[in-house]
Amino acid sequence: MRGLTYVELASRTRYHPTTLQRAASGEKLPSRQVALAYGMNCGRSAEVVNRLWQEAWREARRRARCGPWAGPAPQLELVRDFADLSAALVAQHEKNGAPPVREMEMRTAALAAEFGVLSRSSAQRILSRQKVPSSEGQLHAFLMACEVPSEEWPAWTAAWRRACQQREGERESAQGPSLADLEAPFAGESGCIRPWTARLLLKRAGFDPLEGYRGFARPWAARCTSCLSVARVRLSEVLYGGQCTVCGMRADPDSLRPFSCAAC
Structure with missing residues (x-):
């Protein structure tokens, strides 16, 4: 401090001597304004004081956020x-x-x-x-x-x-698997389930189709053979555990084992 007492330094900086003493103690990071007033009145340039304060501030933030053993951010x-x-x-x-x-x-x-x-x-x-x-x-x-x-x-x-x-x-x-992956085991070489195959699979699952087949994941009007309720189902769901929303009927997995057909 070039021989200045805290009282003398306080008269130059307009900060209380206790504030300046705390700033020099190292127990807590002072504000940037206090650090600048302290350093510049002790012969340091504003650039140097700013650089030192920023380094101390970053270290204090790092410790507060992650603890003293936190590593640096990745390159x-x-x-x-x-x-x-x-x-x-x-x-x-x-x-x-x-x-x-x-x-x-x-x-x-x-x-x-x-x-x-x-x-x-x-x-x-x-x-x-x-x-x-x-x-x-x-x-x-x-x-x-x-x-x-x-x-x-x-x-x-x-x-x-x-x-x-x-x-x-x-x-x-x-x-998870795409729709194409789910359809493939039932589709044969064509890559898509044919309408007649879709009707057969739906019947095996316990539903009577009421309209033409439009696609593996498209809604399909059908009647449950157990409770006779009519609903719109998706073949993609029926083949992998879907059930009737009214009676809870679920197809026997063994009846829906993937099969191949030369016509497919």
Whole structure:
């Protein structure tokens, strides 16, 4: 402190001596304004004080969010899913001084026609890891709001696309077999169930068709042979455990074993 007492420093900074003493204790990160007043009156430049404060602020945020043993965010080329992308976006926001969401919204307003405005609510959800940018335009708006140089945007765009592809792959896996896969065991070489085969399968399942066959997953008017109620059923559901919605009749699986026919 160049020999200054806290009282003398307080007279220069207009902050209470106790505030300055707490700032120097290292127990809690002081506000940026207190750090600037303290450092600049002790011979440090505003640039140096800002840099040191930002580093301390990022470390404090990291510890508060993830604990002292949390690792760094993944490098962009290693981002593979939304969790990786979310961590990288939050880290970039903190690296660039963690601008408030209100300021981020204002920074994107001027170029809203090109990227769309990054609203405060969207920015907050991204920073709280509740979502990731929903489009490339929103991603670019977020990067612009964090003052990321435009020459770095292609790497971010590539990471965002990889994460989206990963999510799409997970959704496809969760959906299970396609309709074509379900129809194939009953369709023979043609790949599609023929009308007469469909009628035979429906009868084996305990329903009398009341109209022509229109497709494997299309509604089909039929009468339950058990309770005689009329309903619209789908062959795709009947063949894989579907039942009458009135009496609960369900076909014997053995009667619906896939079969092949030269005519198919």
